[in-house]
Amino acid sequence: MGFLIETVQAVTWQQVVMWLIGLVLIYLAIKKDMEPALLLPIGFGAILVNIPFSNVLNADGSSGIIQWLFEVGIEASEALPILLFIGIGAMIDFEPLIVNPKMMLMGAFAQLGIFVTMILAVLLGFDITDAASVGIIGAADGPTSILVAMKLNSNYVGAIMVVAYSYMALVPIIQPIVIKAITTKKERQIRMTYTTRHVSKLVKVLFPIVITMVAGLIAPQSLALVGFLMFGNLLKECGVLNSLADTAKNTLCNLITLLLGITIAFQMQAENFLKLETLMIMALGLFAFVFDTVGGVMCAKVMNLFSKEKINPMIGAAGISAFPMAARVVHKMGLKEDKNNYLLMPAVGVNVSGQIASAIVGGLILGLI
């Protein structure tokens, strides 16, 4: 009868802790509605890969299904996170950004946290590749974080992925605190008028092509991310591939999200995950999000010194890539301060610029290391 309890006897306390972590992630996904599309598969996967002799990892000496998905979809080609960018590109409307291109500066400065965190991680003893991988959590962009951490062969891929997605879900909690700390009530009440300028179809079609070329010529390492993001957007804007654009933003996106979450769980095996460094990565990830928000808001404040039409500095915080959550947070904060202050469209403009900037920074880091 020993064979019946063989697996139970092999369970370690570390695996039990991972089951609990998995359950917490599932709870957050279902009860708190925090990035459920990712946290639920990651949480369930964390349980799956931490059952002794689990054949999702090793099946009679060959790769089990989750290990195989990880090896093929992420380790070998980073295909899953990159393909996800086509879907994201097909979802994004760049019009609020094209109407007011200078908003893009805030997206660029909202990447500050990535670099500040990288320096701090080095000071805390991480080597440069791990420090850069931890810093990129600040991109607030799951696929970029996965790609950079994998390409740099980081030892903490699992922790980085989970922390990146968890903090993205926590944007509505983290950002308002930071924004309030660095802005005055008067600044938060600045009204912004959104000018609905007509953007021609030609400009909308040229925009993704131009961005791809500029980003590629200066930072070729960012092409996989920026290029696929812009390819998705070109599908949407060209007007002749509507069914492909629909497939990209719905079917493709859902399919990859579904597989990505459970594939990431491969990195959540107890022996890789339960380390002191995981706690440090959680703290550094938070630091990165805070400094990204500070970078964006401060950029808006500096821009206000030079522009006649005042910018509400809160919209700078939307420069982190978490789309469209960051824009929504800023819009809600604006309404809280002044019932008639509608910041959604300017914030969306900054938010999509953050999406582009974070993909560029991811590529730049890969190129510079």
Added chain:
Amino acid sequence: MLNLLLAIDTEALKKALEISWKGMLAVVVVVGIIIAVTYLMLFISRKSEEKKKRKEETAKTE
């Protein structure tokens, strides 16, 4: 505290600082170029639309 400072990998720190300034500069340059090109595209498209409108109006009056 001194021990902590001595334990810092100065080579890695130098590299991190170098990546940081180069990375920030590069992203600002890329974004700056994108902003300039976008303004240029908007300007050209506005001009061409105005031209088109003017042509249509003159055709109507004729």
